Amino acid sequence: MATIVSIASGKGGVGKSVLAANLALLLAKRGKRVVLADLDIGGADMHILFGLLNPPLTLTDFLNRRVERLADIAQALPVHPGLTLIPGTGDTLATANMPHATKKRLIRHLRELEADVVVVDIGAGTSYHALDFFLMADHHVTVATPDPTSVLDLYRFIKLAAIRRVLSSFLSRDAMADALSDRDFSSVEEVLEVAGHTNEAGRAVAEATLRTFHPALVLNRVTGRSRVNTSVLKKLLTQYIGASLTVLGEIPDDPAIGRAVRGYLPVVDSEPASPAAVALNTTADALAMHMEESRRAQEDLDQAALAASLLVSSYDYGVHAIAQPVSVECGG
Numbered sequence: 001m002a003t004i005v006s007i008a009s010g011k012g013g014v015g016k017s018v019l020a021a022n023l024a025l026l027l028a029k030r031g032k033r034v035v036l037a038d039l040d041i042g043g044a045d046m047h048i049l050f051g052l053l054n055p056p057l058t059l060t061d062f063l064n065r066r067v068e069r070l071a072d073i074a075q076a077l078p079v080h081p082g083l084t085l086i087p088g089t090g091d092t093l094a095t096a097n098m099p100h101a102t103k104k105r106l107i108r109h110l111r112e113l114e115a116d117v118v119v120v121d122i123g124a125g126t127s128y129h130a131l132d133f134f135l136m137a138d139h140h141v142t143v144a145t146p147d148p149t150s151v152l153d154l155y156r157f158i159k160l161a162a163i164r165r166v167l168s169s170f171l172s173r174d175a176m177a178d179a180l181s182d183r184d185f186s187s188v189e190e191v192l193e194v195a196g197h198t199n200e201a202g203r204a205v206a207e208a209t210l211r212t213f214h215p216a217l218v219l220n221r222v223t224g225r226s227r228v229n230t231s232v233l234k235k236l237l238t239q240y241i242g243a244s245l246t247v248l249g250e251i252p253d254d255p256a257i258g259r260a261v262r263g264y265l266p267v268v269d270s271e272p273a274s275p276a277a278v279a280l281n282t283t284a285d286a287l288a289m290h291m292e293e294s295r296r297a298q299e300d301l302d303q304a305a306l307a308a309s310l311l312v313s314s315y316d317y318g319v320h321a322i323a324q325p326v327s328v329e330c331g332g
């Protein structure tokens with residue numbers, strides 16, 4: 001099963017697609033089989049960044065079931081043999097109102113792709129589509145520029161993502177789902193309070209869900225005076241959302257990126273020595289390390305779970321072994 005990395009932002013135009021394209025290519029260059037999926041519903045343009053002006057098949061073909069398997073619309077990219085692209089869909093009523101079942105089918109197919117990593121570019125803003133595609137991933141990367149409006153929009157995005165994540169964790173619990181479903185929450189604390197009032201364990205479940213939410217941040221178009229904004233954002237997130245934020249990288253504002261976009265090539269290929277390309281390499285290393293650490297932590301958890309289940313089954317076996325002769329004796 002592929003590891004999914006989602007890339008999102010609150011504000012548009014901050015560099016998500018450029019970041020997604022370059023990170024995907026860099027992971028492929030590090031030996032991973034990578035699929036880059038354009039899930040910017042309505043604003044899909046990733047194919048342009050690779051010079052694919054008219055992709056023969058797009059996500060629309062999969063969503064409309066003209067193509068059954070998502071893998072069949074993935075296209076090889078000449079830039080690297082380890083990288084393929086799932087071109088995004090245009091803005092149609094069908095995609096804007098994508099039914100839940102279609103969204104689930106898409107997410108299932110993304111997970112089942114034969115790849116090591118699926119990098120997903122998500123549309124800007126806080127639509128349910130954007131939040132759900134962002135949250136389905138194993139690793140959540142957000143992008144902002146040092147511009148205060150971009151930072152504020154990112155704060156709103158992460159806050160709503162955290163609320164939706166907590167709400168989703170209650171979907172299978174009937175009483176809680178009823179209590180939470182009709183309300184318009186504006187803060188995570190409000191959700192925790194209602195959850196806590198509805199049943200005793202509610203607040204604990206909600207807090208546990210939040211503890212596993214660790215969005216990472218890439219600051220893009222950084223110039224000399226941007227550090228203050230990052231620390232304010234980190235403080236806000238810890239204080240009001242309870243989510244910690246790892247800064248994965250800082251990409252400088254660099255004209256090489258504009259040139260690369262106009263030349264239909266990721267900057268790490270067209271100008272590998274440029275400041276932006278160097279920073280993107282550092283960011284890809286940080287992401288790869290982050291993924292490796294989570295993989296190891298998960299392996300440890302799986303092993304602990306396996307050890308615990310072996311202990312339980314040997315205990316079962318022991319009880320069974322003792323119980324059987326007794327029951328035989330009783331039966332005789």
Ligand SMILES: Nc1ncnc2c1ncn2[C@@H]1O[C@H](COP(=O)(O)OP(=O)(O)OP(=O)(O)O)[C@@H](O)[C@H]1O
Nearest residue numbers: 012013014015016017018124221252253254257258
């Ligand atoms: N670090 C940078 N330095 C200079 N220019 C940049 C940088 N990052 C992005 N840009 C410019 O910003 C433009 C927008 O970037 P991009 O398309 O990646 O944004 P986006 O967040 O995906 O936008 P949208 O929300 O519309 O999908 C690029 O075409 C590029 O010219």
Ligand SMILES: [Mg+2]
Nearest residue numbers: 016017040045
């Ligand atoms: Mg984009």
